[in-house]
Every structure is written in C-alpha cells, then in structure tokens.
Amino acid sequence: MDAEKLKAMGRRALEIERDALSALLPRVDDAFAAACRLMLGCTGRIVVTGMGKSGHIGGKLAATLASTGTPAFYVHPGEASHGDLGMITRQDVVLAISYSGETGEIVTILPLIKRLGVPLVSMTGKPGSTLAKASNVHLDVSVAQEACPLNLAPTSSTTATLAMGDALAVALLEARGFTPEDFAMSHPGGSLGRRLLLKIADVMHGGAELPKVGPDALLTEALLEMTRKGLGVTAIVGPDDRVLGVYTDGDLRRTLDKGIDVRSAKIREVMTAGGKSVRADQLAAEAVQMMEKHKITALLVLDEAGRLEGIVHMQDLLRAGVV
Template identity: 55%
Template sequence: MSQENSFITSAKRVIEIEAQAISALASRMNDDFVTACTLLQNCVGKVVVCGMGKSGHIGHKIAATLASTGTPSFFMHPGEANHGDLGMLSKGDVLLAISNSGETAELVNLLPIVKRLNVPVIAMTNSVTSSLGQHADVVLNISVEKEACSLGLAPTSSTTATLVMGDALAVALLDRKGFTSDDFALSHPGGSLGRKLLLKVSDIMLTGSELPLVDENALVADALLEISNKGLGMTGVIDNQGILIGIFTDGDLRRILDARIDLHTATVTQVMTKGGKTTMPEQLAVEALNLMETHKISALMVTDETRKPVGAFNMHMLLKAGVL
C-alpha cells in the first residue's frame, strides 16, 4: 500500500469509528438527559464545567457553547479548584463534571465540598458505578465501544462523544428557552458574525444630500448625472409628493442605449424600472443582502412606510461593513 493510501485508510477508519460513537449517543437520550436539561434550565447561578486533561479541553468548549447560547457558564480547572479556585462555585450553581473513567482524582476530591454546598452534579462519564457516577445527581453516559486511536490509548472517540453530548445539552436548552438570533448576536458583538446579526440597514445607508434622487420630470441625462455624482450605480425617481415611483440604474442605461433612445429628450419615467425593490431602515443588513442576491441587484433604495426615500446603499457598502 502506498503512503498516500495508508494515510487515507487510517483517516477513514477514524471517521467511521467516531461516527459510530456519535450515533450510539442517540439511544441514550432518555430520562437522564431530560433531568440534566431540567437542572441546567432551572439553574439560578452559573453552570460550572470541570474536567482534567483532554476532558478539560472539551469542557472549555462546552462551557463556551453554553455561554454563547443563553446558559451562563464558565470552566473551572479541577487541579486549581483543589487549591483555592473552588471559591468560583457557590450555591445556586450546577457542576457539570467530565471524566471518562469517572475516577479522576482531582475531580473526585472536589465532590464532598460540592455536596456540602448543595450544588447539583451532572456527570459525563462512561461508568455509572464510578466514584463520580455514584456521587452525581444524574449521569450522562458518554461511553464508546473503542477509541479511534489504533493503540486504543489516545482519547479520540470518547472526547468526540463528550463534545457532542455537550452540544446536545446546549442546543436543547437553546430551543427550550426560545433563544433567537438577536440574543445570539448580543454575545457575539465582535467579528463578522456579530456584524451580520446586529447591523441594520439604517447603520450603513447614505442619507440626506448623499441620497441619489431625481423627480419624475427629469431627463435621462439628468438621471445619469445624479448616478455619477452619488456613486451608487442608481438613482431613485420620486413624484411631486416625494413618493418613490421607480429606480433608474446603470443596467437601465445599457438597455436604452441598445434601443437608441435619445438621452437628451427622453424623460427618466419612460425608461425607469417602475416601483423597484426597496427595504426599510429597521431591516437587518443581512436580510437586505439576501434580497439583493435573490433579485440580482447591486443597490437598494430605503424607504419609510409611505415609500418616501430615506436612504440608499449598495453591495460595496455591505462589503465594507463586513456583512458579506
């Protein structure tokens, strides 16, 4: 077997073994899982996730996922907890303790103090009869048939199963709480995700004198000058009441040139797109982007509820704002 085929064979074997481990979790979605979710939902303090070694690395991720989906949570290292950090834990909290064997000394040593604080314990372990399992209020079984490591030693399938169980808890709680994309955005204000979820059209649109507009009696030549001056690739057309009645774009210009229409005598109402797609200031920028992509347009007019123009923007502005 070539070296390349050997790599691929090993990779496929790992994926198959870990996929089987994840699939086996589905049969364990029982009353214990419901009890764990109920404890977390009713938690009036924080969900404190605790684990050692590889379980600790997974615990960090689970805590972060819980926190970002509406369940206040943080990670507590069991080794540090034995030397003072247990003060992070208080009445009203819930301890989510992770140990594949259920016998991790640093974690088991904490349990008497945790019980004294009357803090419920949710255990993620492969053994209900382990020390951790016996002291937990509820046990979530994360056992796997075998590790994906060919030596059977490195935590692979077991850590994957633990991570998936953590995701299952977080998403089940998210669904029960009715957590929305707006709620999610509040905990992700930085980065592209936050920008996509939080930015509204009003945050990026041009307004006032920067707004490209001509009246219904304007000549095509006047509309072209407005497009050139405002730089959005289009202009709105308004009637004598200030109501938007149409849009004239660069694309419309190409069509009238093909039709040999005289730019200096034709009025913009003769060649504009009547009505035209618009959005409103309070709409999310990402929703406006979806509208533009669906209708293959590069710029949008923004109107109020009476269709009076209040703003305009184009695809370049969405890109600059980080929405694309």
C-alpha cells in the same frame, strides 16, 4: 507505508468513533432529561470542570453553552482546590467530566461541592465510579473501545463526551426558545453576527448623500445627480418624496441602445417605474438576498407610506461584511 494502508487506518478510526456515537442514542434518557432540568433551573451558571483531554472538552462545552443561552464557564479542577473553588456559588450547577470517574483533582473537591449544596452533573465512562455515585445526575459516555489502536489515547471517548455535551447544549437552546437574534448577540464580531444584527438603516445612504430628481427633470440632470452622488442610481420622486421610479447605469445603456436623445429626454420618459425597494428596519442580509435574486446592485429604501428614505448599495454591504 502506502496510501491504501493509511486510508484504511483513518477509516477504521472513524468507524469506531461512529459506533461510539451510535451507542449514545439510547442513553439520551430520563437521566439526560434530569440533567437538562437542573441546568434550566439554574439561577447562576454552569461550572464545567475536567482534567487533561476531558478538560479540553469541558472548555469547549462551556463555550458552547455560553454562546447558546446557558451562562457557563470552565474551572480547572487542579486550580479549584487552590482558590478557584470560590468561583462556584450556591446558585450554580457543576458539570464534571472524567472518563474514569476517579480523577484525583475532581474527587478531591467533591466534598466541598457537596458542602455548598451545588447540584452535580457528571459525564463518565464508569457508572460505578466515585464521581458517578456522588452526582445528582450521571450521564454514561462509555465506549466499547478507543479509536487508538493501543486502546489508550482518548479518542472515541472524548468524541462521545463532546457529543453528549453538545446534545445538552442543543436541548437547552431549544427549551429556552433561543433565536438566531439571541445567537447574534453573543457573536457580534463575527460575519454571522453582522448578518443577523446589521439593519439596512445602518448602511444606507440618506440625507444629502441621497440621489433624487423630480419626474420633469431632464435626463442630463439625472445623470449629473448620479455622478455627484456616486451610486450609479437615482430615485425619481414626487413633491412629497413618494417614489415614482428609478434610473440606473443599466437604464442608461438601454436608453442609448434605443437611440433616445439624452439631451432632450425627460427622466420620466426613460425611468423604470417603481423599482425594487426595502425598509430601513429590515436586516441588511435581506437586501443582499434581494439584490442577488434580481441581479441588481442597489435598492431604494422606503418608509411605510412609500416615501424615499435612502438607498443601499451592494458596495455598502461588502464594506460592512454582510456579503
């Protein structure tokens, strides 16, 4: 089969799924709002269940809900009737997914869910199905056709179900006032979590590692301090550690270009007054942004009174996985 035919088939599948998603928009209605209210009022967890492809979608939705501020987990409906139903408590809300609304494993446990008095939200493609009728709230995810040319394999129907579930998760996220910091707490191991959680205080150099000299120090002394501390920079501070300026490898090149005698010059004569700085309680990601903006590799870390607390270097941020 030639490339044009293959591309045409792929485009047709995407067009069918696009149309299925467009058809969902008017169904984000009062029933959708009622489902959100049930989940917002849940004092337990959202228990997601579904078989086959719907089960895979359910597992993903449970993970999305859990990572965006709505505690949730997935229960296999086949296992539920063999003991796992004990995972569901009266404080929970059940979200059941079945395109036909007649999945045997789910229909079997409906009387038990009802006996527990647990609110039931369902997503099906058949509003008149057993599952839809048994639900407190039903969300219609029906599609005109599957992207599969045989109209058999779940394709546009699973896409529609996933999208409706994502819409629920996002609406709940916003209703709860979920913040980027909240998201990071659920993702501490990822790069995003590090960017949202890691503070400059966690990666900066301080104490004995901190390169600093007084304003009357010779340039050679400052260069030795830079060499000993290995950061390519030194701070110039007054008696109370208030920062007067900074001297870097780049400043050294400029000093040499000017023909200044490095053996006799004092650091206050060649330093850059002030210098770019951050606070220890700022996010490490903010330090990255500032370094990129000013094309520098290190920043002074000052307290509110302008006293030197530390120095953060781009290499520290790279090692921490912030960059």
